[in-house]
Structures are given as C-alpha cells and as structure tokens.
Amino acid sequence: MILTSNKSYLEWGKVFGDDVLATAILDRLLHPAITFNIKGDSYRLREKKKAGLYPAQLSN
Template identity: 40%
Template structure:
C-alpha cells in the first residue's frame, strides 16, 4: 500500500523524470496493491505533471486498486489537469470498474476541531 497526496506524487514523478529514474518509480507504483491519492483537486498540475499522473493511473488500470479522494466533482477535474482530452481519458479508466462514495456535509477535521474547542471551553467552567 502507498499513501500520498496527488500533488506530492506529481512532484515525485517530475523529480524522478528529471533524475532519469522515472521508469523505476512508475514500475514501483504499478506494483503497489493499493495506491491512495489524497487531496486530488486542491492543487492544479502542470501539463507535464498531469500527463505523468495519467501515465501512472493508466498503468494501474485493471491491474491494481486505486483510491482517490477529491473535493471536486468530475466535471471540474479539467481545471486541475488542464486538458479535456486527458481528463476524459483518465475518467474513462477510473470510472470503468469503480465504487464512487460521495460524501456531503461538514468536514470531519472541522467537526473534530470544534468539538475539541467546545470541550476545552467546558472544562474551564467552574
């Protein structure tokens, strides 16, 4: 299993490309049983970064499990990848054999933070 943010993975892929070790990293990522990409959608990618991420996800298509978290609906993914063609091809692969869990509501982190703050205030009361 491997866990990383999408932005960190793109950064690692670009660094590996620059250092001529991209194939080694791609091979490793293709062999991971479960790849978890968190925060897909917070940081837009360069064209090269989007293409490198597409390559990894394409290599994993029907070979390995991939879990992606995103705060963006699919129709807004083009704003991060920058290319309708690339985004369409990626979504085609990602949504072929998939379970989509859509979660609406307040952020878990925000709820937890509010609860801690409320508990802290309550403990100060006489």
C-alpha cells in the same frame, strides 16, 4: 485501490488543465469502479468552523 478527491468530476478538467485528458483519466479510473459521493464538510473543516478559525462562508 481507494482514491479520494475533494473535486467533482466536472472540475477535473481545471485540475489537469485539459478537459479531454481529464475525461480520459476518469474513463479509465471509473470504468470498473464503485463510487461513493459523500457530501458535506469534512470533520477538520467542521471543527475549524466551531473554533471560529474558518469563516462559515467564503466570499468570492
């Protein structure tokens, strides 16, 4: 199984609304897993920035 996410492990508590639940899910998913952390913009986001359709930096 391949599972992808644009959220870091630390952000999963916010996604599920419960840090304990997120920890339990990650524990079961990651125990036998091999993980790859890919950093940087996605190809779609990079192309949108080149076309001027997406700001280079979002304001908070």
